[in-house]
Amino acid sequence: MSECRVLLANADVEGIERLPVYEAHGGYRTLRKGLTEMTAADVAKEVLDSGLRGRGGAGFPTGRKWSFLPNDGRPRILVCNADEGEPGTFKDHYLIHRLPHLLLEGMILSAYAIGAGRAFIYLRGEFLQGYELLEAAMAEAHEAGYLGEHILGTDYSLDLCLYRGAGAYICGEETALLDSLEGKRGIPRMKPPFPATAGLYGLPTVVNNVETLAAVVPIVAEGAQWYRTMGTEKSPGTKIYSMSGCLERPGNYEFPMGTPLSELIEAAGGLLPGRRFKAVVPGGASAAYLTGDHIDIAMDYDSLAAAGTMLGSGGVIVLDDSVCIVSFTERAIEFFRHESCGKCSPCREGTLWMSQVLGRLERGEGSEADLDLLLDLTDNIAGRTFCAFGDAAVAMVASSVRMFRDEYLEHFAQQGCPLEKERVG
Amino acid sequence: MTEALRHQCEAIKRAYPDADSALIPILHALQDAYGSITPEAVEDAAQLMNLSPAQVEGVTSFYTLFHRQPHGRFHLQVCDNLSCRLRGSDQLLAHLAERWHLEPGAPSRDGLFSLERVECLAACGYAPAAQINLRYYYRLTPEKADRLLAELEDGKEASGERV
Amino acid sequence: MINLTVDGREVEVEPGTLVIEAAKKLGIDIPIFCYHPRMKPVAACRMCLVAIEKMGKLQPACATQVADGMVVYTQRADVKKAQAGVLEFLLAQHPLDCPICDKGGECPLQDQAFAYGPGATRFSEPKRHLHKAWPLGPRILLDQERCVQCQRCTRFMEEIVGDPALVLKQRGAETVVDVAEGRALNSPFAGNTIEMCPVGALTSRPYRFRARPWDVVAVSSVCPHCPVGCNLTVTNRDGHLLRVLSRENEAVDQGWLCDRGRFGYGFLTDPARITAPLVRRHGELQEASWEEALAAARAGLAGRIGILGGGRLSLEAQHLLSRLRDQHDGAVADWRVGGQHTAVAPAAQGHIADLDEAAWVLFLESDPQTETPVAWLRLRQNVVHGRGARVVALGPRIAPGLPASQVLYRPGEGARVLAAALNGQGEEALVAALATEEHLAVLWNGKDPALYAVLADLAGRRSGRTSILVTGAEGNGFGAEAMGLTPRAGEGGVDRLLGQAAAGELDGLFLAGADPLRQAPDGRLAEAALSGECFVVVADVTMSPAASLADVVLPLAAFAEADGTLVNMEGRAQAFEPSATAAGQSQADWLVMAGLLEETVTLDEVRAAALARLAAFKPAAPGAQDWQEAAVVRIPTLYYRGVTPEPHLVSMEPARVVEVAPATARDFQVSDGEEVLVADGETELAVRVTVTDSVVPGCLVLGDWPGSNRVGAGARLVVRERSV
Numbered sequence A: 001m002s003e004c005r006v007l008l009a010n011a012d013v014e015g016i017e018r019l020p021v022y023e024a025h026g027g028y029r030t031l032r033k034g035l036t037e038m039t040a041a042d043v044a045k046e047v048l049d050s051g052l053r054g055r056g057g058a059g060f061p062t063g064r065k066w067s068f069l070p071n072d073g074r075p076r077i078l079v080c081n082a083d084e085g086e087p088g089t090f091k092d093h094y095l096i097h098r099l100p101h102l103l104l105e106g107m108i109l110s111a112y113a114i115g116a117g118r119a120f121i122y123l124r125g126e127f128l129q130g131y132e133l134l135e136a137a138m139a140e141a142h143e144a145g146y147l148g149e150h151i152l153g154t155d156y157s158l159d160l161c162l163y164r165g166a167g168a169y170i171c172g173e174e175t176a177l178l179d180s181l182e183g184k185r186g187i188p189r190m191k192p193p194f195p196a197t198a199g200l201y202g203l204p205t206v207v208n209n210v211e212t213l214a215a216v217v218p219i220v221a222e223g224a225q226w227y228r229t230m231g232t233e234k235s236p237g238t239k240i241y242s243m244s245g246c247l248e249r250p251g252n253y254e255f256p257m258g259t260p261l262s263e264l265i266e267a268a269g270g271l272l273p274g275r276r277f278k279a280v281v282p283g284g285a286s287a288a289y290l291t292g293d294h295i296d297i298a299m300d301y302d303s304l305a306a307a308g309t310m311l312g313s314g315g316v317i318v319l320d321d322s323v324c325i326v327s328f329t330e331r332a333i334e335f336f337r338h339e340s341c342g343k344c345s346p347c348r349e350g351t352l353w354m355s356q357v358l359g360r361l362e363r364g365e366g367s368e369a370d371l372d373l374l375l376d377l378t379d380n381i382a383g384r385t386f387c388a389f390g391d392a393a394v395a396m397v398a399s400s401v402r403m404f405r406d407e408y409l410e411h412f413a414q415q416g417c418p419l420e421k422e423r424v425g
Numbered sequence B: 001m002t003e004a005l006r007h008q009c010e011a012i013k014r015a016y017p018d019a020d021s022a023l024i025p026i027l028h029a030l031q032d033a034y035g036s037i038t039p040e041a042v043e044d045a046a047q048l049m050n051l052s053p054a055q056v057e058g059v060t061s062f063y064t065l066f067h068r069q070p071h072g073r074f075h076l077q078v079c080d081n082l083s084c085r086l087r088g089s090d091q092l093l094a095h096l097a098e099r100w101h102l103e104p105g106a107p108s109r110d111g112l113f114s115l116e117r118v119e120c121l122a123a124c125g126y127a128p129a130a131q132i133n134l135r136y137y138y139r140l141t142p143e144k145a146d147r148l149l150a151e152l153e154d155g156k157e158a159s160g161e162r163v
Numbered sequence C: 001m002i003n004l005t006v007d008g009r010e011v012e013v014e015p016g017t018l019v020i021e022a023a024k025k026l027g028i029d030i031p032i033f034c035y036h037p038r039m040k041p042v043a044a045c046r047m048c049l050v051a052i053e054k055m056g057k058l059q060p061a062c063a064t065q066v067a068d069g070m071v072v073y074t075q076r077a078d079v080k081k082a083q084a085g086v087l088e089f090l091l092a093q094h095p096l097d098c099p100i101c102d103k104g105g106e107c108p109l110q111d112q113a114f115a116y117g118p119g120a121t122r123f124s125e126p127k128r129h130l131h132k133a134w135p136l137g138p139r140i141l142l143d144q145e146r147c148v149q150c151q152r153c154t155r156f157m158e159e160i161v162g163d164p165a166l167v168l169k170q171r172g173a174e175t176v177v178d179v180a181e182g183r184a185l186n187s188p189f190a191g192n193t194i195e196m197c198p199v200g201a202l203t204s205r206p207y208r209f210r211a212r213p214w215d216v217v218a219v220s221s222v223c224p225h226c227p228v229g230c231n232l233t234v235t236n237r238d239g240h241l242l243r244v245l246s247r248e249n250e251a252v253d254q255g256w257l258c259d260r261g262r263f264g265y266g267f268l269t270d271p272a273r274i275t276a277p278l279v280r281r282h283g284e285l286q287e288a289s290w291e292e293a294l295a296a297a298r299a300g301l302a303g304r305i306g307i308l309g310g311g312r313l314s315l316e317a318q319h320l321l322s323r324l325r326d327q328h329d330g331a332v333a334d335w336r337v338g339g340q341h342t343a344v345a346p347a348a349q350g351h352i353a354d355l356d357e358a359a360w361v362l363f364l365e366s367d368p369q370t371e372t373p374v375a376w377l378r379l380r381q382n383v384v385h386g387r388g389a390r391v392v393a394l395g396p397r398i399a400p401g402l403p404a405s406q407v408l409y410r411p412g413e414g415a416r417v418l419a420a421a422l423n424g425q426g427e428e429a430l431v432a433a434l435a436t437e438e439h440l441a442v443l444w445n446g447k448d449p450a451l452y453a454v455l456a457d458l459a460g461r462r463s464g465r466t467s468i469l470v471t472g473a474e475g476n477g478f479g480a481e482a483m484g485l486t487p488r489a490g491e492g493g494v495d496r497l498l499g500q501a502a503a504g505e506l507d508g509l510f511l512a513g514a515d516p517l518r519q520a521p522d523g524r525l526a527e528a529a530l531s532g533e534c535f536v537v538v539a540d541v542t543m544s545p546a547a548s549l550a551d552v553v554l555p556l557a558a559f560a561e562a563d564g565t566l567v568n569m570e571g572r573a574q575a576f577e578p579s580a581t582a583a584g585q586s587q588a589d590w591l592v593m594a595g596l597l598e599e600t601v602t603l604d605e606v607r608a609a610a611l612a613r614l615a616a617f618k619p620a621a622p623g624a625q626d627w628q629e630a631a632v633v634r635i636p637t638l639y640y641r642g643v644t645p646e647p648h649l650v651s652m653e654p655a656r657v658v659e660v661a662p663a664t665a666r667d668f669q670v671s672d673g674e675e676v677l678v679a680d681g682e683t684e685l686a687v688r689v690t691v692t693d694s695v696v697p698g699c700l701v702l703g704d705w706p707g708s709n710r711v712g713a714g715a716r717l718v719v720r721e722r723s724v
């Protein structure tokens, strides 16, 4: 099966990041339709009916999230979460750098739909090039009347602010993002209150992912029913899968939700010559491993959840038989140790402890008892931490011990990494 | 703080509807001007934002892009996370150490290059990925790195690549 | 009301109650580290996780609000496992150096490890190394390795004090508590963090390694330093005072102390302590027996005598002192050595707890943060987190601290400004504050006599509730006034007595725990009085400058070495007990007074008499004084040093500054930060200029350090000539 490019339809067009080219390929036509032919409620309804689920990781239905905003007259805010930092995920990076106007169009439509007069794009600090591209795109959009006061001559106005973070994965978590946007350390907030009732500066706020907001454009252009013709009943539409790791042609591939994993791997050129499939991390480093048994699993929210892992943000990391699971998992936990905000004890101390243990196991120092310890530590973290980071941090660790126990035992037996020895020796 | 820098910071404050949001953008501007988050930058930010210096340091120390030590003119941030590791970031780092004597965290040689191992840069499909002065370079093989660094030595700017 | 079940038992609580508080109502203790009932929950430590029916995950009891029909389990196996898990995490990197930790024996972490911990540790990795014995400031050390990142200390500084000088830095497992680089934690409230820290991370520098909790004795006491009268627990070992802790009294201190109260006990071991009675022989003060000294004092205090001081003495001593005055024909007594007019509200006597409820607050020539720190802290919670009281600050100098509408006027104009505002004229905020039907609290420093009648009038005329509290007095000024230690009709006050002494019209002067040289608004007059012919008897704790000029010196035991009663600014009598052995031959103040009276009494007898008198006390305007403070105003301070600096409070001593308005600075051609002399023709004081909008033009505001009372009206600022 070949790709089904909806969001990425024009991604390869030369110069698409510039307004005239974007317009020549239909750009901002949907914005005009939305603002001049539809009420805000119509746009929101279309998104609700489309069944679009948030692409930031949790997969929460976007239309429903919007409907939680209280009707109390307070100004509302839309925040685009462009803090993409989940290892294995690079779709927002691609959208921002290739199709900045698509993101703007989706944001303006969404802000209109939820009645927000103010919007922010929270870009991760490393996206300096993206910042410059978006800055230029925003200037063009302003100039052309797509942004600012009285957009396209209507009553609708939107004040859009671009913001660069400063290097912290946790700021992708929406409440930590809001604190960071308020000039603080990016620490998750207590929920409730949820951002919908008290978000940025205490105002009703919707936080949506880049891909989610971009998807609003085709949904409003072609309608909810059309959108639902792609994907599955519960996960409609297309998804940009970020394919990386031991593949011939890694990259972003847009497919209908629920496409089998094997097809995605095939689209990405298949495995490297002579290599055998070993495992996949299907939803970024926060997701549990899947092994070859699941090579044909449907890549949608529910199928992956049923298999004990998750689609997350759609970062698919493919591992072949040259990869040592112990060292790979150790690298993952090292990431989580480095990125824990440090607020709550299980996460702060647990990630440090797990990384210490895994570092030792990787060097072949340890015994089977350490595996039980590791599993128990993951039990003491999962579900006990302040935010979902803790659950994310233990997923690869716990599943690696359960699925690849032998590989750990082999490390103890050989007092080191067998694959490493093979490579060196 | 120079008059120009103060103006720049005041403009940043005005650009955000709620002034608190200006802290991180102002810290970016101060760091660009001073080369790092110097004690002076902390004082300036505290004064501009009406915060205690401790609060400012609490914020700067939380984020990895704010640094107390000055970087080289070209600061390399090499991603060493999962996907990049699978595609040879370790060889790249070893090569940078061997051929260019660049060690993560070490002060730059002649103020020209400095190196940092960083977490995922969201460019996993184009691994190994790196940034030089926050400009992306993709599929950075040791050979490509050699060419690039030699060009920078020769006075070229780090302008990055298009994804 | 909300009904819920905790561990199978039903409880009814207010909506908005936290699960942890609901459980507490049933006597069910849920372990905590980060939660503190006076601060917003952060749910960071995760020690308080409980199971709640219909909720998938365990929930933090400290941050979860009750709901009707909620079913909570605190003892279920999953809860127990979570508690053991969290403790194991907290202990993993903890140095476990309890044997050398000051907190050992009274440490919540230690206690909870016993009660809820996993037993043996499974942690076998190298522990992280961070700063140990890291000085955060002059009074507090931090051991970053012991810290459990509960943020109680940082939240206290930001939320309660409003001084975010202590923060979390770094992140993840590297997170540490710290001050800004090159800065020190010098807040007057910082000491509270030591007690709030649930581990041994924050420790007291003075108390460091002094004792272990199991070999100390704890005694209930009351802080003598200001009229709030915070309740204390004083711990001692072998008769030595080791440290001062809070003893929560909801009505007074809510469990907080200021650092003067917590650390200001160095004077007990001051080398200048008077350890024996002294009598001047051949022009020199020499040791004598109590009998000899008392006899000499009685002999000297004959004829026309004045009795000054008493505001720092116990109520019992004050009662006996007033009897001493009554026994002497024509003797005049006045406790108000520092230029205070009154310690008691003219009407509508307020309570400290009223500060929680007031909708409007007047700072009437008052600097409550300095004069009554813990009352100010309480008020701050109202202003910032509570009902949001509006503050109007009036006077020649507006003290910093809380956002306030400011009304500046020249010294002495307060009565006119206030009276006009009562009639609807003047600054809008002030007029509104007086006219409102809502609860108004007035914090008055109690100095300008002209304000006494206006305040009485104000209380009578307002229809809304009024609470007046006097902030400027000494620790037991209220008691002194109630015991009648003020001049009677027709008598002059402290100023006239000093003038008479200086003019040789007085035969004897008794300084009862007072030093006019240091305290009196006119230091030069005090000096003239004490160096004249008059026979001077001093009863005091340390060898003050006045004591060294005396003819007889009687050593008093310090507050922690004696028993007695203090009456705070709201008229609340609070008893204290001795916790340390009195220095040398010093004796409780009431015993010394009894000795002067030649009476044998017991504490219980005197106390009963004094308390009866207090109960019958009706405030009345004390006799006026004619101090002239027109051009020079002194910044009040809680932190002035006695004879020897308090080793741990040096950093809080008043700066040698003169605060002036910009116009005044222009008139004298001085600028901010400049070194100048304050000169009145007789005296010159070297100070640094602070130019501020919070001082009325024409007024010089001096820091209250020893000697700053030696310049008077007509003082000018002169630029110091640079020496060659």
Ligand SMILES: Cc1cc2nc3c(=O)[nH]c(=O)nc-3n(C[C@H](O)[C@H](O)[C@H](O)COP(=O)(O)O)c2cc1C
Residues within 6 Å of the ligand: A053, A054, A055, A056, A057, A058, A059, A060, A062, A065, A081, A082, A083, A084, A085, A086, A169, A170, A171, A172, A173, A174, A175, A207, A208, A209, A210, A212, A213, A387, A388, A389, A392
């Ligand atoms: C630790 C953590 C990291 C996250 N990182 C991101 C991120 O980088 N980008 C993102 O869009 N959402 C991220 N999320 C999810 C957000 O909290 C939030 O659910 C999302 O932005 C909502 O957008 P959506 O509804 O469009 O998916 C993260 C969540 C957690 C717990």
Ligand code: SF4
Residues within 6 Å of the ligand: C146, C147, C148, C149, C150, C151, C152, C153, C154, C177, C196, C197, C198, C199, C201, C202
């Ligand atoms: S120092 Fe003490 S009070 Fe402060 S965060 Fe650490 S453990 Fe908590």
Ligand code: FES
Residues within 6 Å of the ligand: C031, C032, C033, C034, C035, C042, C043, C044, C045, C046, C047, C048, C049, C060, C061, C062, C063
């Ligand atoms: S006491 Fe509840 S999380 Fe700390």
